[in-house]
Amino acid sequence: MRSDGSALSPRRWWRSAGFAVSGLRHVYRTQANFRIEVWAAALALSLTWVLHTPPAPIVLACALVLSVELLNTAVEAVVDLATPELHPLAKVAKDAAAGAVLLASLGALLVGCSVLGPPLLALIRHGA
Numbered sequence: 001m002r003s004d005g006s007a008l009s010p011r012r013w014w015r016s017a018g019f020a021v022s023g024l025r026h027v028y029r030t031q032a033n034f035r036i037e038v039w040a041a042a043l044a045l046s047l048t049w050v051l052h053t054p055p056a057p058i059v060l061a062c063a064l065v066l067s068v069e070l071l072n073t074a075v076e077a078v079v080d081l082a083t084p085e086l087h088p089l090a091k092v093a094k095d096a097a098a099g100a101v102l103l104a105s106l107g108a109l110l111v112g113c114s115v116l117g118p119p120l121l122a123l124i125r126h127g128a
């Protein structure tokens, strides 16, 4: 849909936010991987609170994974819309999007282990 440029209107902003929330709800309902990532993010964020570690790296890592998963779902939907048949370019698009999710997830895992790992191990070794 074409934008008329009045992006600062609160009404327009709420309308766009509504579409975004609807997208999040749809992906949460239909994509098992997204649900797993949401709950993994909730667990990681709870651990930052329990372990008193800086939340910023975990928040950024979680936001990255969830955003890339949303974009992956968008790419899959557009590809399926453009070509219901098997096509080498459809495969390239879907595999590249899946590769982005994999990279973001590995990066987030690395960040999670380096930020939460040492205090978690200390807690397990020495107790609260």
Ligand SMILES: Nc1ncnc2c1ncn2[C@@H]1O[C@H](COP(=O)(O)OP(=O)(O)OP(=O)(O)O)[C@@H](O)[C@H]1O
Binding pocket: 031, 076, 083, 084, 085, 086, 087, 088, 090, 091, 094, 095, 098
């Ligand atoms: N139209 C197509 N043409 C060629 N290859 C395709 C096509 N659709 C899917 N594929 C191949 O099958 C793989 C799986 O596609 P699919 O659409 O099932 O996504 P998925 O990775 O299983 O994601 P999800 O489980 O979220 O649906 C793709 O990564 C791609 O390699």
